[in-house]
Amino acid sequence: MLDIKYLRNNRDEANQRLIDRNVEDGVLDKLLADDEKRRSLIRKAEQLKAKRNQVSDQIGAAKRAKDNSAAQKAISDMQTVAGQIKDLDKQLSAIEESVHTQAAHLPNLADPRVPVGPDDSYNVEQRKWQPTDLQGRPAAFSKTPTWLKAHFEIGEDLGILDFQRGVKVSGARFLYYVGAGARLERAVYNFMLDEHRREGYTELLTPYMVTNESMYATGQFPKFVDDAYEVGKNQSMTMIPTAEVALVNWRRDEVLDESELPLYITALSPAFRQEAGAAGKDTRGLIRLHQFNKVEMVKFTKPEDSYNELEKMTVDAENILQKLELPYHVIRLSTGDMGFGSAMTYDLEVWFPTQDKYREISSVSNDEDFQARRGHIQYRDSKTGKLRFVHTLNGSGLAVGRTVAAILENYQNEDGTITIPEVLRPYFGEDKISKENAR
Template sequence: MLDIKYLRNNRKEADKRLQDRNVEKGVLDKLLSDDEKRRALIQKTEELKAQRNTVSDKIGAAKRQKDDAAAAQAISQMQKVADQIKDLDARLAEINESVHDQLAHLPNLADPRVPVGPDDSYNVEQRRWSPADLKGRPAAFSKTPDWMQSHDQLGEKLGILDFQRGAKVSGARFLYYVGAGARLERAVYNFMLDEHRREGYTELLTPYMVTNESMYATGQFPKFIDDAYEVGKDQSMTLIPTAEVSLVNWRRDEVIDQSELPLYVTALSPAFRQEAGAAGKDTHGLIRLHQFNKVEMVKFTKPEDSYDELEKMTVDAENILQKLELPYHVIRLSTGDMGFGSAMTYDLEVWFPTQNKYREISSVSNDEDFQARRGHIQYRDDQGKLHFVHTLNGSGLAVGRTVAAIMENYQNPDGSITVPAVLRPYFGADKIESKD
């Protein structure tokens, strides 16, 4: 949620920054026009309520003086004022709802360092990384060997990914991990959680269903309601699209002791997404599923620390890829490609040799106080003044996509898959040759 005072006091600047986020020109004008009407109604209502109090005093005085005529006249005046207040209160409730709804649909403003552009073609690469010793694996960015198979083809041949039965049971873009496939997925997320714990994150096991209020607090509602799986007779609960929702809402409506800041938390959870806007896009394999596991990182920080913490969180995600020895690069997203609540986002994209391209595996974002305003998450400074915290979130990483990247980058000419060294203590073997 944006600060309405900032929008009022910096109208021209705010309008430019919102247009950079692909908000149509005129949207802010409509909001601020309604806001002016709202404030005028509030002022008029307060004046009438003050007048009502004055009339009430007159009624009391007239009754004490036993002046029935004056009392009757004052009571009649009181009724007229009460009717006016009732009408204004109804109009005020309506315009309050409209202003709030308009605010709720506005994205966060981008940090000035974010590249300005309408889409992902304006993203800027920050750095790229590849292991020095590929240990016999095909070099990243070189010609893909003829024997290489995509991860979904490889998984089906080895019998470790079963998309056909997943579709039979649940529909398209669901699957079963079988045998070594399930063990590899488990090894990956246990490794990730252990790494984040060593980096100072507190591990949580969170709810997988949340209230609509929780979805609103993190910016998923009302903007992305069509992508959510709502449940319950009255659709009052939602399956989480990411553990970010339950992690951020853990401290909703609280004043965090500043001694706790920065507060780091992490969680493994399933993520449920309808992907309503992604029809016909990335429908094969593990890239875009309706249900997938993800290890999420979230931070609560003081405003002055949040961008340093963004860099640290990005490094935390990179650490996973480097220890898995998977080639990747880091890009800074443009204003038109960032998520709704983000003020700055780094995407980590891992190399997929059979596609000859990088694919997103993590987004790390600073939402500044956007979520904290919605969720009323604050801290009190040394002078006792309340401030909104800044919240940050990042995938550490999307587990299914990590499994897919391992399968592609570590496959061998004979169709087997070498297990990355750091995963072997979790997996229990150094190679996958079948579902057993």
């Protein structure tokens, strides 16, 4: 949620920054016009309530003076004022709902350092990394080897990814991990969680269903309600699209102790997504599923520390890819490509040799006080004694299924086996996956 005072006091600047976020020109004008109506109604209501108090005093004085005529007139005036107040309250309730709805659909404003542009073609690469010794792996070849297979083909050949039965049981974009596939997925997320714990994150095991209020606090609702899986009576609960929702809401409606900040938390959870806008995209494989595992990182910080913490969180995500020795690059997203609640986002994209391109595997964002305002998450400043909104940061560390897919593609061998990355071997228990040990 944006600060309405900032929008009022910096109208032109705010309007341009919203246009940069692909908000239509005129949307802010409508919001501020309704906000002024709301404030005008509040002033009128306050004046009428003050008048009601005066009339109440007049009634009391007239009764004490036994002036029945004056008392009856004052009572009549009271009834008139009460009716006016009731009418104003109705108008005020309607305009407040309108203002709140409009404000809830406005995205966060981008940090000035974010590249301005309407789409992903304006994203800017920050850095690129690959292992120094690729040891004959696919990325080492200047030309794609003829034996190279897509991750879903490898998985099906080895019998470790079962898409056909996933579709039979649940429909499109579902699968079973089988044998070594399930063990590899488990090895990957246990490795990720251990790495984040070493970096100071506290691990949580969260609910997988949350209230609509929780989805509102993190910015998923109301704008993206069609992308969510709503469940329960009257659709009062939602399956989480990311552990970010449960992690941020862990401290919703709370005042944190300043000594707790920065607070680092992490969780593994399934993510449930409708993928409403993904028709025809990535119809095969692990890239785009309705249910997938993801390790999420969240931070609560003081405002002055949040961008330094954003850089640290990005490094924490990069650390996973570097230890897995997977080639990747980091891009800074443009104003038109960032998520709804973000003020700045870095995407980490890992190399997929069969696609000859990088694919997103992590998105790391600073939402500044956008979520904290919606979720009423504050801390008391020890110097001023005043309450301040925290800044919240979130990042994938990483999407587990996409990491498995990247490993299958980047560690495949000509004989059809998969070499297990060295850091995963203590978790997986073997150094290769072959047809002999796939189950």
